Amino acid sequence: TLSAYDAGLFTWKDWAQTLGTELATDAPGAPCKPYYEHWLTAFEKLLAAKGLTSLADLGRLQDAWDKAARATPHGKPITLKS
Numbered sequence: 001t002l003s004a005y006d007a008g009l010f011t012w013k014d015w016a017q018t019l020g021t022e023l024a025t026d027a028p029g030a031p032c033k034p035y036y037e038h039w040l041t042a043f044e045k046l047l048a049a050k051g052l053t054s055l056a057d058l059g060r061l062q063d064a065w066d067k068a069a070r071a072t073p074h075g076k077p078i079t080l081k082s
Contacts, residue, residue, distance in 0.1 A: 001043055010050055018046045 005012060022042035026032045047053050064080055072078045 001039070004043075004047070009052060010046055014046060014050075015042075018042045018049070 001015065004010065005015060019039065019042040022038045022045065023035075025038075044053075044055060044058050048055050048058070061080075065078070068078050068080050
């Protein structure tokens with residue numbers, strides 16, 4: 001997030017608003033999602049809102065990463081095929 005901000009991809013106000021909105025999605029009285037999950041979702045939504053990627057592309061990348069991680073022996077580097 002900081003690297004993307006430092007690169008000028010969004011303002012700190014954009015980040016704070018997006019993260020705040022995401023944190024507010026927990027329903028009152030319901031178990032809260034871990035902070036990291038909110039942070040990651042907010043970051044993904046902000047990148048998509050800025051037109052830097054799409055949520056669909058991020059989903060495909062997540063699926064590819066999961067598949068590569070499961071196929072990689074423990075202790076070996078995980079690589080994604082293009």
